[in-house]
Amino acid sequence: MLKLNHPLFSIFPLLIFVLVFLGFGIYNNDFYALPSPIAALIGITAAFILLKGKINEKVDTFLKGCGDGKILTMCIIYLLAGAFATVTKATGSVDSIVNLGLNYVSPAYFPVGVFVMAAFLSFASGTSVGSIVTLGPIVIALAEKSDSPLGLIGACLLSGAMFGDNLSLISDTTIAATQSLGCQMKDKFRFNSKLAFPAALVTILILIVLGFNQEGTAVISGNKEFNLILILPYLLVIALSLIGLNVFVVLFAGLIFAGMLGFGYGSFDFIGFAKKTYEGFTSMTEIFLLSLLTGGLAAMVEKAGGISFVIKNISKIINSKKTALLGIGGLVTVANLCVANNTISIIISGKVAKEINDKYGLKPQQSASILDIFSCYVQGLIPYGAQILILISLSNFKMEYPDLVQYSFYLHILLVFTLISIFFGKKQSV
Numbered sequence: 001m002l003k004l005n006h007p008l009f010s011i012f013p014l015l016i017f018v019l020v021f022l023g024f025g026i027y028n029n030d031f032y033a034l035p036s037p038i039a040a041l042i043g044i045t046a047a048f049i050l051l052k053g054k055i056n057e058k059v060d061t062f063l064k065g066c067g068d069g070k071i072l073t074m075c076i077i078y079l080l081a082g083a084f085a086t087v088t089k090a091t092g093s094v095d096s097i098v099n100l101g102l103n104y105v106s107p108a109y110f111p112v113g114v115f116v117m118a119a120f121l122s123f124a125s126g127t128s129v130g131s132i133v134t135l136g137p138i139v140i141a142l143a144e145k146s147d148s149p150l151g152l153i154g155a156c157l158l159s160g161a162m163f164g165d166n167l168s169l170i171s172d173t174t175i176a177a178t179q180s181l182g183c184q185m186k187d188k189f190r191f192n193s194k195l196a197f198p199a200a201l202v203t204i205l206i207l208i209v210l211g212f213n214q215e216g217t218a219v220i221s222g223n224k225e226f227n228l229i230l231i232l233p234y235l236l237v238i239a240l241s242l243i244g245l246n247v248f249v250v251l252f253a254g255l256i257f258a259g260m261l262g263f264g265y266g267s268f269d270f271i272g273f274a275k276k277t278y279e280g281f282t283s284m285t286e287i288f289l290l291s292l293l294t295g296g297l298a299a300m301v302e303k304a305g306g307i308s309f310v311i312k313n314i315s316k317i318i319n320s321k322k323t324a325l326l327g328i329g330g331l332v333t334v335a336n337l338c339v340a341n342n343t344i345s346i347i348i349s350g351k352v353a354k355e356i357n358d359k360y361g362l363k364p365q366q367s368a369s370i371l372d373i374f375s376c377y378v379q380g381l382i383p384y385g386a387q388i389l390i391l392i393s394l395s396n397f398k399m400e401y402p403d404l405v406q407y408s409f410y411l412h413i414l415l416v417f418t419l420i421s422i423f424f425g426k427k428q429s430v
Contacts, residue, residue, distance in 0.1 A: 017043025018075030026124040032269035039290040065299025083280030099226040112207035122164020124234035126337040151403020159410035162380040180350025183364035199414040233258040329374040342375035
């Protein structure tokens with residue numbers, strides 16, 4: 001019989017959080033029916049009830065967890081990233097990126113064109129869901145007009161969106177992974193890109209071959225307006241991040257630059273800019289609160305011995321750096337299958353992943369990349385994930401799930417390249 005002071009008992013609050021989130025999603029056939037911070041709050045309530053200790057000690061541990069430097073850093077980055085994305089959208093930057101790509105799409109290159117457009121937009125904006133929602137209606141309509149296979153085109157959009165989500169410097173998954181492992185975004189990007197870019201290149205070659213074998217009519221009629229200047233804020237953020245500036249400085253500079261362009265083109269005045277900035281803040285409310293609450297929950301579970309218990313049991317099957325990396329990948333995979341959200345799964349797994357990373361002397365940027373890649377792979381293929389649900393819905397359920405899985409070449413190739421890097425990559429010191 002399990003005693004109340006058994007270490008396994010101390011992870012129950014975390015399991016309750018996951019099961020509540022998963023249970024409501026299955027019951028409502030919508031994994032976003034129950035706001036994730038509410039599910040976290042239920043787990044926190046369980047922690048206060050089930051874990052031993054005085055109530056004041058529990059409150060103190062919870063608040064210290066919420067106020068952890070990494071958690072607060074993550075939360076502020078979310079706010080700035082949300083503001084940047086909202087302001088650039090208001091200036092017309094997103095439309096310019098989409099139209100720039102669409103102007104150069106031809107029937108033979110339509111599949112690869114969709115992949116590249118989705119990849120760039122997702123990389124620049126940091127959101128796969130936003131890219132799918134933005135491009136989805138246009139791409140699906142064009143696919144139907146050109147008699148292109150809907151499943152193939154949908155998979156290209158999905159894969160490109162997940163490429164950007166995984167690699168973007170302002171993606172919430174990148175932010176969560178790097179902050180959890182304690183590494184810089186530029187270092188994670190450099191390591192991650194060694195896997196993502198070759199996988200994307202192989203995917204592009206495959207799609208070019210497939211495109212030439214597809215018969216289709218003209219896809220685009222007429223030119224769509226775009227403004228290259230409006231793309232500059234994205235390029236600025238990418239450039240400043242790659243040269244190693246502090247992420248707060250990078251995002252704030254991008255936000256101010258986008259605001260100045262908005263003033264110059266008459267998209268908004270100062271009050272409009274302020275409102276759009278705040279709108280961007282509020283768009284990140286859910287992930288902000290989730291990070292804060294799960295930080296407190298994780299601190300309570302850790303103090304009760306739950307994290308140590310998980311590490312100890314995982315360590316029984318880990319005997320090398322390779323199996324440690326696989327352990328991190330497996331951990332986030334299970335979490336993502338449960339909660340159907342790659343960012344949440346990284347946040348849940350981050351604490352344990354950090355412990356494994358430090359214990360086995362792994363490179364933080366490699367562990368962060370593994371967390372992000374495995375979570376994005378699972379998120380891109382689970383039938384109850386937001387990305388696939390939105391795609392199928394936008395196609396009026398004409399798109400078939402098996403086709404999306406079959407034609408998501410990039411995701412499968414990325415996984416293969418990642419596994420090869422784990423098993424056959426050069427040993428690197430921290």
